[in-house]
Amino acid sequence: MKRHALSTRLWHWLNLFCVVVLFMSGLTISNAHRLLYWGDWGFSRQQAWLEVPRFPDWMTIPGYYSLAVARDWHILVAWPFAVGLLLMWAAMLLNRHFKRDIATSKREWRWSNIKQDVIQHLKLDFDHGDGKYNFLQKLAYGLVLGVFLPMMIFTGMAISPGLEPVLGWMVDLMGGRQSARSLHFIFAFVIFGFFVVHLALVILAGPYRQIRDMIAGGRVDEA
Amino acid sequence: MKRRGFLAVLGAGFVAGCNKFADSDAGSKLLGAAEKWHKGAHEFLTDRNALAPEFPRSAISPFFRGNGSVDPQNGDYPAQAAAGFADWRLQVGGLVKHPLSLSLENIRKLPQRTQVTRHDCVEGWSAIGEWTGPQLSLLLDAAKLKPEAKFIVFRCADNLNGQDYYESVDLIDAYHPQTIIAHELNGKPLPIRNGAPLRMRIERQLGYKHAKYLTAIEAVASLDDIAGGKGGYWEDRAGYQWYAGI
Numbered sequence: 001m002k003r004h005a006l007s008t009r010l011w012h013w014l015n016l017f018c019v020v021v022l023f024m025s026g027l028t029i030s031n032a033h034r035l036l037y038w039g040d041w042g043f044s045r046q047q048a049w050l051e052v053p054r055f056p057d058w059m060t061i062p063g064y065y066s067l068a069v070a071r072d073w074h075i076l077v078a079w080p081f082a083v084g085l086l087l088m089w090a091a092m093l094l095n096r097h098f099k100r101d102i103a104t105s106k107r108e109w110r111w112s113n114i115k116q117d118v119i120q121h122l123k124l125d126f127d128h129g130d131g132k133y134n135f136l137q138k139l140a141y142g143l144v145l146g147v148f149l150p151m152m153i154f155t156g157m158a159i160s161p162g163l164e165p166v167l168g169w170m171v172d173l174m175g176g177r178q179s180a181r182s183l184h185f186i187f188a189f190v191i192f193g194f195f196v197v198h199l200a201l202v203i204l205a206g207p208y209r210q211i212r213d214m215i216a217g218g219r220v221d222e223a
Numbered sequence: 224m225k226r227r228g229f230l231a232v233l234g235a236g237f238v239a240g241c242n243k244f245a246d247s248d249a250g251s252k253l254l255g256a257a258e259k260w261h262k263g264a265h266e267f268l269t270d271r272n273a274l275a276p277e278f279p280r281s282a283i284s285p286f287f288r289g290n291g292s293v294d295p296q297n298g299d300y301p302a303q304a305a306a307g308f309a310d311w312r313l314q315v316g317g318l319v320k321h322p323l324s325l326s327l328e329n330i331r332k333l334p335q336r337t338q339v340t341r342h343d344c345v346e347g348w349s350a351i352g353e354w355t356g357p358q359l360s361l362l363l364d365a366a367k368l369k370p371e372a373k374f375i376v377f378r379c380a381d382n383l384n385g386q387d388y389y390e391s392v393d394l395i396d397a398y399h400p401q402t403i404i405a406h407e408l409n410g411k412p413l414p415i416r417n418g419a420p421l422r423m424r425i426e427r428q429l430g431y432k433h434a435k436y437l438t439a440i441e442a443v444a445s446l447d448d449i450a451g452g453k454g455g456y457w458e459d460r461a462g463y464q465w466y467a468g469i
Binding site: 020021024029032033035037040041042043044057058059060061062063066067068069071072073075076078079159160161162163164165166168171177178181 | 231234235237238239241242245253254255256257258260261262265268269270273274275276278282284286288341343344345346347348349350351426427428429457461462463464466467468469
């Protein structure tokens with residue numbers, strides 16, 4: 001892998017900020033109605049498939065219960081989040097970061113390769129040589145960039161009543177508006193899960209160098 | 224420091240920073256601006272008359288939850304309810320050439336629109352019901368808006384926490400084909416819980432726009448001098464977004 005491109009580094013930190021604000025303001029929105037449903041409608045415990053806990057104030061934006069203020073934050077930061085992801089994809093395709101570093105090859109999907117990768121991770125052996133990601137890294141980054149983050153945008157748009165006249169097909173595809181809302185929460189927590197594992201691996205793999213490279217780009221000739 | 228404690232401090236610190244930003248002048252302006260960008264994007268991406276989805280009757284939910292006021296006790300509402308709303312009038316006024324005062328009978332005799340639509344509360348729940356009533360555009364055309372009219376304000380009979388409920392929309396939503404003055408839910412007169420005898424249906428926006436216990440429709444040039452000036456009860460009281468399409 002070459003140095004992290006400037007676009008990659010800028011997007012990484014912008015996206016971190018956006019995801020944190022969206023998640024924390026989302027927890028306030030969750031506190032407004034803690035029941036999740038499948039299908040098009042649902043309004044009481046009888047229809048709910050899950051009742052989530054009430055999230056405490058130190059986890060939420062704002063730091064007190066206000067659905068209106070939380071929605072202000074959520075819909076403001078949704079813009080840099082969505083536009084940022086779109087620009088990141090354009091940059092990744094143009095500078096070949098995606099093809100070179102993230103797209104997996106058929107060879108990497110071989111069971112022996114995956115097994116070896118998993119064992120290395122379990123041994124906390126992160127010395128896979130400079131210059132490229134291993135299979136699990138590629139898979140994780142590919143899923144985050146290609147599925148989890150875009151799904152937040154699509155499910156978010158699907159629960160907007162003003163957009164539904166043009167996105168009705170998308171709402172139907174997700175199984176209805178309440179299903180789209182449930183998926184919005186599920187993917188939010190999937191991203192939270194990635195965030196925790198990502199952070200843990202950065203700490204285990206040498207946080208100083210990792211964070212320095214993600215800010216400054218890293219050296220080209222390290223290999 | 225325990226991990227949970229560390230996270231709490233980190234979280235609270237970040238939250239405090241966000242609160243400080245939100246309280247600043249520039250911060251609150253920016254937070255408010257996003258609502259306008261969304262409204263602009265929605266108008267850019269969708270036809271102003273594009274319809275919210277309508278459902279088959281089989282999709283109607285077995286119950287239609289009420290929220291906010293569900294049984295007003297102020298003014299003459301209880302007496303009106305006891306009399307079956309026989310003397311209920313709907314006023315159409317403000318910046319119009321021909322103010323109207325309509326009885327429920329007048330409203331029932333107008334051409335009707337029936338639509339099975341989904342109601343989305345800002346808090347997150349949804350219910351589906353079949354609504355019947357005349358399109359608002361019919362009344363506005365009969366009253367003839369003056370050119371300076373920019374918004375339509377809905378006045379309501381209920382008083383929540385000492386403030387009269389009201390709402391408002393721009394002319395795009397006022398003239399939307401699915402914007403109706405509903406007097407029936409699922410083929411029966413509206414229950415009190417859902418806004419008897421008349422309520423608005425603004426199908427492309429969230430539930431708090433759909434004003435219940437409707438008494439008057441007023442055309443205005445600006446929302447600044449009405450109640451708290453933000454265009455609606457929840458907007459004034461708690462800072463809810465005036466454009467509730469998100």
